[in-house]
Amino acid sequence: APRETDSALSAAEPRRARHRAVWAAGSTLLALTLMTQIAFHYRGEVALMFPEVRPALAELCASLDCGVPLPRRAEMISIESSALQADPANPSVMVLTATLRNRAAFAQSLPSLELTLTDTQDQPLARRVLGQQDYLGPSASIEAGFTGNSELAIKMYMEASSLKATGYRLYLFFP
Numbered sequence: 001a002p003r004e005t006d007s008a009l010s011a012a013e014p015r016r017a018r019h020r021a022v023w024a025a026g027s028t029l030l031a032l033t034l035m036t037q038i039a040f041h042y043r044g045e046v047a048l049m050f051p052e053v054r055p056a057l058a059e060l061c062a063s064l065d066c067g068v069p070l071p072r073r074a075e076m077i078s079i080e081s082s083a084l085q086a087d088p089a090n091p092s093v094m095v096l097t098a099t100l101r102n103r104a105a106f107a108q109s110l111p112s113l114e115l116t117l118t119d120t121q122d123q124p125l126a127r128r129v130l131g132q133q134d135y136l137g138p139s140a141s142i143e144a145g146f147t148g149n150s151e152l153a154i155k156m157y158m159e160a161s162s163l164k165a166t167g168y169r170l171y172l173f174f175p
Helices: 004-041 043-049 051-064 132-136
Strands: 077-086 093-102 112-118 124-130 150-159 167-173
Touching (some): 004 043, 043 051, 093 167
Antiparallel strands (some): 077 093, 093 150, 112 124
């Protein structure tokens, strides 16, 4: 004859199976949500690693009012040369010329530049951060970024004669 405890155990089994199924479905949903959030946060890196998904990411981001950013690998960009001199035509104007090089095989975001004017003891007199629009000009398109394996020539004019700077430092960085 079946005992009372056997029937109670067999009645509890379907409830446990349902609880396990609910927990498994919830855990799967949470894992998928987390993976989606990680993919969204690192969408620029995902597009770099898997270029074939970039158009789909761009389309998705267009509907979500976001963008697929270009990579920012400062260690792959260098200042190949730079000079800061008085303009021969107008001695009160300083001319900064520089050549940036992207050594990466892929396009990157354009960096910002920090120009520091110094005195004879190499002490800072003035510092200015130059954004992409500052050194490329207001009409330049920055969406295309800095093409892979390429160089970019920069020439900027600035009024700085009142500072009597004797030297300068130029750094690149990503804000």
